[in-house]
Amino acid sequence: MPCANGALERLLRSLVDHEEEFRELDAAAGDGDLGITVRSAAVAILASLPKSGTAGSTSELLAGIAHICASTSPSTFGSLVSRGLSAAARALGDEERDELSSLLVALEAAIAMVQRRGQAEPGEKTFLDALIPALEAAREATSLTEALPLMRLAAIIGTEEMVSTVPRHGRAAWVGERARGIPDAGSVVVIRALEALEGPGVKAWDPAWRPSSVE
Amino acid sequence: MRKIMNDPKSFVGDFLDGLLKAYPRDFRSVPGFPRALTRVEPAGADPKVAIVTGGGSGHLPLFLGYVGQGLCSAVAVGNTFSSPSADAILAATKASESGKGVLFLYGNYSGDGINFDDAAELAGDDGIETATLRAADDVASAPPTAKRSRRGVAGLTLAYKCAGAAAAAKYSLSETAEVAARALSNTRTMGVGLSPTIIPEAGRPTFELAEGEMELGIGIHGEPGIRRDEIGDANQIADVLLDAILAELELNASSRVTVLVNSLGATPEEELYIVYGRIADRLAAAGVVVHRALVGRYATSLEMAGCSVSVMALDDELTSLLEAPSYSPLLRLY
Numbered sequence: 001m002p003c004a005n006g007a008l009e010r011l012l013r014s015l016v017d018h019e020e021e022f023r024e025l026d027a028a029a030g031d032g033d034l035g036i037t038v039r040s041a042a043v044a045i046l047a048s049l050p051k052s053g054t055a056g057s058t059s060e061l062l063a064g065i066a067h068i069c070a071s072t073s074p075s076t077f078g079s080l081v082s083r084g085l086s087a088a089a090r091a092l093g094d095e096e097r098d099e100l101s102s103l104l105v106a107l108e109a110a111i112a113m114v115q116r117r118g119q120a121e122p123g124e125k126t127f128l129d130a131l132i133p134a135l136e137a138a139r140e141a142t143s144l145t146e147a148l149p150l151m152r153l154a155a156i157i158g159t160e161e162m163v164s165t166v167p168r169h170g171r172a173a174w175v176g177e178r179a180r181g182i183p184d185a186g187s188v189v190v191i192r193a194l195e196a197l198e199g200p201g202v203k204a205w206d207p208a209w210r211p212s213s214v215e
Numbered sequence: 216m217r218k219i220m221n222d223p224k225s226f227v228g229d230f231l232d233g234l235l236k237a238y239p240r241d242f243r244s245v246p247g248f249p250r251a252l253t254r255v256e257p258a259g260a261d262p263k264v265a266i267v268t269g270g271g272s273g274h275l276p277l278f279l280g281y282v283g284q285g286l287c288s289a290v291a292v293g294n295t296f297s298s299p300s301a302d303a304i305l306a307a308t309k310a311s312e313s314g315k316g317v318l319f320l321y322g323n324y325s326g327d328g329i330n331f332d333d334a335a336e337l338a339g340d341d342g343i344e345t346a347t348l349r350a351a352d353d354v355a356s357a358p359p360t361a362k363r364s365r366r367g368v369a370g371l372t373l374a375y376k377c378a379g380a381a382a383a384a385k386y387s388l389s390e391t392a393e394v395a396a397r398a399l400s401n402t403r404t405m406g407v408g409l410s411p412t413i414i415p416e417a418g419r420p421t422f423e424l425a426e427g428e429m430e431l432g433i434g435i436h437g438e439p440g441i442r443r444d445e446i447g448d449a450n451q452i453a454d455v456l457l458d459a460i461l462a463e464l465e466l467n468a469s470s471r472v473t474v475l476v477n478s479l480g481a482t483p484e485e486e487l488y489i490v491y492g493r494i495a496d497r498l499a500a501a502g503v504v505v506h507r508a509l510v511g512r513y514a515t516s517l518e519m520a521g522c523s524v525s526v527m528a529l530d531d532e533l534t535s536l537l538e539a540p541s542y543s544p545l546l547r548l549y
Binding site (some may be wrong): 023027028030031032033035036039040057070071073074075076079080082117118119168174175176188 | 224271293294295296297299300302324325326330332333355356365385414416417419421423434436437438441472505527
């Protein structure tokens with residue numbers, strides 16, 4: 001699979017642009033460092049991307065990104081994303097696959113690793129609740145182009161289903177009842193990433209949540 | 216934002232640079248790993264268990280202030296409120312171990328757990344034996360039925376002190392780990408926040424409190440606590456914190472304890488002593504003997520106002536370990 005560096009760049013730039021949204025969501029239910037975590041990793045990855053199309057395999061690319069996440073953003077989210085991407089890179093290996101098969105193999109491996117290292121189950125209001133529905137939606141598609149909008153919508157539905165629940169994992173779990181009504185910040189990162197991957201014309205999801213009067 | 220800093224993005228690197236310049240006799244960074252610091256060992260020091268800790272920045276003197284003689288051997292430093300990398304933890308581990316094994320002693324946060332576990336695996340590949348203990352002393356962060364998911368806060372101070380003394384006294388790795396585990400399981404903490412905290416890189420408060428409001432059960436990352444209440448007077452605050460702790464510690468008239476009253480950053484020592492005065496009276500009335508009290512800044516959340524109270528139930532061994540000499544330029548211990 002050739003590296004779609006254009007899409008990756010778009011994704012990373014979009015994550016940088018959404019720094020404040022991630023920060024606000026995380027501050028409302030966690031400790032407020034998610035925006036910084038995501039921005040600093042995205043900036044470091046952008047700086048590492050080769051300017052021309054001389055990149056190696058997708059597996060090598062993902063392994064490189066995993067390494068950058070682990071060293072620049074070793075927060076909980078950054079660490080889990082890093083371990084997930086490493087697992088995806090190992091699962092992809094050198095084997096030739098079409099784009100959709102590569103995506104499925106990578107995402108399955110990443111989700112399994114995130115679940116293992118984060119010791120979280122689906123339904124505990126973590127970013128697994130966006131990722132797992134996205135994977136299931138991708139399995140129904142026949143091409144990558146068809147998969148991306150299905151994945152985005154599935155991630156939105158998965159995230160929205162958890163909004164009214166109380167998180168059961170990580171720092172947000174300590175907030176308990178007061179996190180009810182706040183979308184999971186990590187899931188929103190997944191949604192923003194999928195929106196950017198799909199293309200510039202996608203209408204951004206509105207979480208219908210606004211931070212209280214923090215200025 | 217009223218902060219004294221240069222580029223917010225280099226906040227952690229800048230403070231580490233100044234700290235290393237301030238205490239060149241005490242701390243050293245590991246070559247090639249600016250986020251891994253070790254204590255400066257006296258020449259000819261005998262091999263002993265190394266204690267490696269680590270965590271996010273923004274909590275001074277936690278975590279790196281606990282690196283010192285009779286305390287931790289090395290620390291991995293993360294970004295503000297964010298875990299250190301596994302690479303930095305591994306570097307701290309390799310630089311401080313002397314063949315007797317390494318105890319990883321840190322707070323129970325998922326990011327730290329992931330990175331310390333990876334470092335433990337990599338250290339194992341290099342033939343370094345490790346044991347891991349995570350502090351989970353904050354009673355406000357989960358009910359007693361879910362103790363293992365609680366976060367680690369100021370109670371770490373007492374565990375560092377006991378484990379550090381055990382390592383200095385040439386306890387084996389398993390013995391040192393056993394001491395640290397007992398210190399942790401005998402310790403409970405609860406805190407109250409009176410003002411929010413501002414992550415330098417974010418530049419905005421993580422939450423807001425109305426005038427006259429306090430956040431009960433607050434953690435050391437500015438994360439909200441369990442409930443908001445009107446700010447009471449010092450005695451009322453001391454009572455709420457102590458009651459939550461005593462509900463779990465099962466102290467009796469023959470118990471001996473150490474009490475730690477900790478500022479979350481902005482609260483001055485005068486106020487801490489007012490809180491301690493009430494706690495001392497309450498414990499005395501219950502017949503509980505306070506062996507020692509520590510009052511000051513031990514685990515902070517940047518400029519947050521507020522305090523936490525920790526109580527550790529003592530046995531003879533923990534008492535003598537707490538009495539052992541120790542030194543770090545950032546701490547006032549026994």
